[in-house]
Amino acid sequence: MKTTPRSFLRFALVLLAIVILWEGGRAVFNVSPLVMPGVLSVLSSLGTALASGEILHQLAFSFSLIGMGIGIGAGLAVLALIIGAQSRVAAEVMGTVASLFHPLPGIALLPVVILWFGVGKMAIVVIIVHSVFWPLLTNLQAGYRSVSPTYHLVGRNLEMSPTSFAVRIAAPATVPYILAGLRIAWARSWRALISAEMIFGAVAAHGGIGWFLHTRRVFMDTAGLFAGILVVMLVGSLVERVVFGFVERSTIDRWGMNG
Amino acid sequence: MADSAEALSVLNIVKRYGDHLVLPGVSLSVGAREIVCLLGPSGCGKSTLAKIAASLLEPDDGTVRVNGVPVTAPDANRFMIFQEQDQIFPWKTALGNVTFPLRLDGVPDWRARGIETLREVGLEAAAEKYPHQLSGGMRQRVALARAFAMRPSVLIMDEPFASVDASLRFDLQDLLVRLVAEHSQAVLFVTHEIDESIRLAERIVVMSDDGAVTGEHTVPIDRPRDARSPVGSRLAHALFEQLSEHPSR
Numbered sequence: 001m002k003t004t005p006r007s008f009l010r011f012a013l014v015l016l017a018i019v020i021l022w023e024g025g026r027a028v029f030n031v032s033p034l035v036m037p038g039v040l041s042v043l044s045s046l047g048t049a050l051a052s053g054e055i056l057h058q059l060a061f062s063f064s065l066i067g068m069g070i071g072i073g074a075g076l077a078v079l080a081l082i083i084g085a086q087s088r089v090a091a092e093v094m095g096t097v098a099s100l101f102h103p104l105p106g107i108a109l110l111p112v113v114i115l116w117f118g119v120g121k122m123a124i125v126v127i128i129v130h131s132v133f134w135p136l137l138t139n140l141q142a143g144y145r146s147v148s149p150t151y152h153l154v155g156r157n158l159e160m161s162p163t164s165f166a167v168r169i170a171a172p173a174t175v176p177y178i179l180a181g182l183r184i185a186w187a188r189s190w191r192a193l194i195s196a197e198m199i200f201g202a203v204a205a206h207g208g209i210g211w212f213l214h215t216r217r218v219f220m221d222t223a224g225l226f227a228g229i230l231v232v233m234l235v236g237s238l239v240e241r242v243v244f245g246f247v248e249r250s251t252i253d254r255w256g257m258n259g
Numbered sequence: 260m261a262d263s264a265e266a267l268s269v270l271n272i273v274k275r276y277g278d279h280l281v282l283p284g285v286s287l288s289v290g291a292r293e294i295v296c297l298l299g300p301s302g303c304g305k306s307t308l309a310k311i312a313a314s315l316l317e318p319d320d321g322t323v324r325v326n327g328v329p330v331t332a333p334d335a336n337r338f339m340i341f342q343e344q345d346q347i348f349p350w351k352t353a354l355g356n357v358t359f360p361l362r363l364d365g366v367p368d369w370r371a372r373g374i375e376t377l378r379e380v381g382l383e384a385a386a387e388k389y390p391h392q393l394s395g396g397m398r399q400r401v402a403l404a405r406a407f408a409m410r411p412s413v414l415i416m417d418e419p420f421a422s423v424d425a426s427l428r429f430d431l432q433d434l435l436v437r438l439v440a441e442h443s444q445a446v447l448f449v450t451h452e453i454d455e456s457i458r459l460a461e462r463i464v465v466m467s468d469d470g471a472v473t474g475e476h477t478v479p480i481d482r483p484r485d486a487r488s489p490v491g492s493r494l495a496h497a498l499f500e501q502l503s504e505h506p507s508r
Binding site: 148150151153154156157158159160164168169172173175251254255256257 | 310313333334337345348349360389
């Protein structure tokens with residue numbers, strides 16, 4: 001979606017409406033600030049957390065986990081795709097396994113992951129890898145199957161090796177599927193990450209943004225809690241709209257491959 | 260026939276799909292600088308023969324020769340152009356598509372040659388455009404340019420203009436004739452349209468719907484051609500009669 005003056009105005013108006021409803025509700029029902037803090041105190045808490053670097057620090061940690069998880073998950077998915085391309089039996093087995101694991105929320109695996117990998121960074125990365133691997137593999141396989149038979153003929157006509165064909169033709173032809181897979185992978189891993197961090201974030205001083213939320217609740221810092229929620233919302237939508245938006249505009253939109 | 264040396268020949272090609280005999284032992288040849296049209300009804304096996312001639316499909320029997328040498332593996336010296344407009348890559352510009360095979364092949368002046376070939380097909384101004392910004396006719400021009408830029412000795416074309424508007428098809432046919440005259444390729448051109456074959460071919464090979472070659476005609480009309488000239492009309496009539504001899508089973 002493009003950012004136009006109109007969409008920006010709409011966004012600002014919606015934001016304003018939420019603030020008015022929030023403050024109005026607080027005033028009318030005389031709610032304690034421990035339950036619903038004022039907008040200004042949420043903003044000042046956000047300012048403090050930003051200024052002290054705490055939120056950014058926790059975010060950076062969270063992103064390093066997601067980066068690692070997406071890197072490993074994507075690498076494994078490409079590997080699985082290559083194996084599946086060699087043997088139909090392998091592809092069918094993987095398809096069945098994927099249909100079982102794809103719908104399983106990462107957080108549901110947490111108890112088992114803790115049992116196997118202990119509490120800490122490793123466990124979270126494993127959960128993220130799970131959140132990334134299956135949707136990416138499913139999309140990569142669908143993309144691979146969708147590569148036009150004409151491309152295969154063109155590739156053979158040009159005497160391309162299987163590797164050269166995969167890199168120069170199959171990969172760009174699959175970009176719409178890769179991006180769709182990455183979008184799902186991002187959404188799932190962001191949710192899984194925050195859930196997992198809230199359950200056990202305390203790896204030394206690093207707990208990630210989920211742990212930040214959790215500690216605000218423990219300390220009854222409600223304004224800080226809402227500040228954290230704001231950050232989670234902003235980061236999530238920033239990645240979806242700005243990062244993915246940019247990548248899509250410079251690839252599939254430009255190529256007319258966005259359906 | 261322009262040259263006695265046969266650039267491309269297929270000999271006694273047999274192809275079956277399961278129990279269905281598609282090609283019962285077909286032979287034809289194309290001389291250097293010659294355009295041969297393989298004319299036949301839809302589903303007669305002419306596309307199958309074209310793929311076999313490009314070694315993109317293996318025959319059950321028979322041989323394909325290029326300049327007298329038997330070949331079994333595809334190579335860019337026998338360049339195939341397809342009907343599908345998706346044969347050019349949507350993620351590459353017109354120029355990127357034309358230079359793609361050149362760069363694979365390690366041609367040093369790939370960029371200059373790509374631009375020059377785009378100019379020859381009249382698409383110089385569209386060099387940086389992506390296929391989705393081009394019309395169907397322009398996309399097939401890019402496909403032509405991609406093939407001609409490689410300077411193959413044989414071009415195999417499987418109804419490349421069938422999905423283009425009739426008015427544009429004339430332009431593309433003229434363009435093809437001009438390019439072949441300049442670059443002297445041997446062309447095997449598959450079509451089901453009588454007029455197209457008369458406009459293009461030095462020789463027309465007629466295939467019936469059981470996959471057998473039933474006739475061969477040289478086209479004694481000077482270029483530029485008018486398929487509606489008296490000679491063209493007589494030939495068209497003869498071809499129509501020949502195509503109707505074997506009604507669909």
